[in-house]
Amino acid sequence: MFSFSKQTIKEMADHCIAENPNEACGIILGKTLLDQFKDICVNKFSIDYKDILFNSHLVDDLKLTHSNIKEILTTLTNTETQINVLDDQNLATVSASIEFVCQNGGGDIAISIVKITNTAKSPYRYQMDPQEFLDADKKADQLGLSIVGFYHSHTHSAAYPSDTDVRLAIESGWTDPYYILISLEDMDAPVVRMYQINLDESVIEKNYSLNGNPANLY
Ligand SMILES: [Zn+2]
Numbered sequence: 001m002f003s004f005s006k007q008t009i010k011e012m013a014d015h016c017i018a019e020n021p022n023e024a025c026g027i028i029l030g031k032t033l034l035d036q037f038k039d040i041c042v043n044k045f046s047i048d049y050k051d052i053l054f055n056s057h058l059v060d061d062l063k064l065t066h067s068n069i070k071e072i073l074t075t076l077t078n079t080e081t082q083i084n085v086l087d088d089q090n091l092a093t094v095s096a097s098i099e100f101v102c103q104n105g106g107g108d109i110a111i112s113i114v115k116i117t118n119t120a121k122s123p124y125r126y127q128m129d130p131q132e133f134l135d136a137d138k139k140a141d142q143l144g145l146s147i148v149g150f151y152h153s154h155t156h157s158a159a160y161p162s163d164t165d166v167r168l169a170i171e172s173g174w175t176d177p178y179y180i181l182i183s184l185e186d187m188d189a190p191v192v193r194m195y196q197i198n199l200d201e202s203v204i205e206k207n208y209s210l211n212g213n214p215a216n217l218y
Contacts, residue, residue, distance in 0.1 A: 001106075002148075002208040003211070004110045008110050016151075019153065020153070020184055023118055023122060025118050025128050025151065025152040026114055027116060027136045027149070029148065032146045037094060037101075040072050054094055054095045056093060056094045057092055076106040079105060108178075112145075114136040117129040124156075148178065151180035158191075160195075180193070
């Protein structure tokens with residue numbers, strides 16, 4: 001499950017309140033599961049970062065032992081789940097392992113936010129300043145982080161992506177990161193919800209956790 005710190009949520013909400021009545025927008029930097037998988041391989045097992053590809057075979061390509069693999073999966077799922085690595089061919093590659101971790105409680109981690117100027121300066125829509133966006137993308141690279149989400153506020157409507165939000169997400173090609181919507185309909189209690197926007201225009205709400213605890217979204 002995607003996880004936020006309470007501080008990150010607060011920083012996003014504060015930014016949205018500061019820009020009210022106009023919509024605020026920004027980027028969430030963090031570690032994807034692939035980033036986390038790579039970090040462990042590099043730091044614990046001295047594997048070269050560039051050798052770790054999505055389709056790398058854990059044993060044949062990365063030379064990981066079954067005990068190494070179990071350690072990685074246990075760390076990423078944060079559980080002592082009995083993982084029968086030896087028998088489970090489903091865990092043969094990096095992508096299969098990440099899928100397994102995703103289904104067993106692991107997820108992207110939000111680390112920090114980058115506030116971006118809404119050049120539309122409008123209560124009804126947002127347009128991220130393109131130069132600030134590029135700078136943030138570069139900064140992510142330098143810090144070894146990825147863009148794991150985008151956030152923006154709805155100052156007069158619910159925390160749900162509008163048709164325009166869905167269209168822009170698809171047109172921009174950025175459908176891997178999550179979209180976080182912050183509604184200021186009730187200024188005293190901003191509502192923060194997270195969505196996956198797919199190429200087929202479907203919108204799926206995703207749960208997230210705060211400091212490891214499931215967040216109450218409602
Ligand atoms: Zn919107």
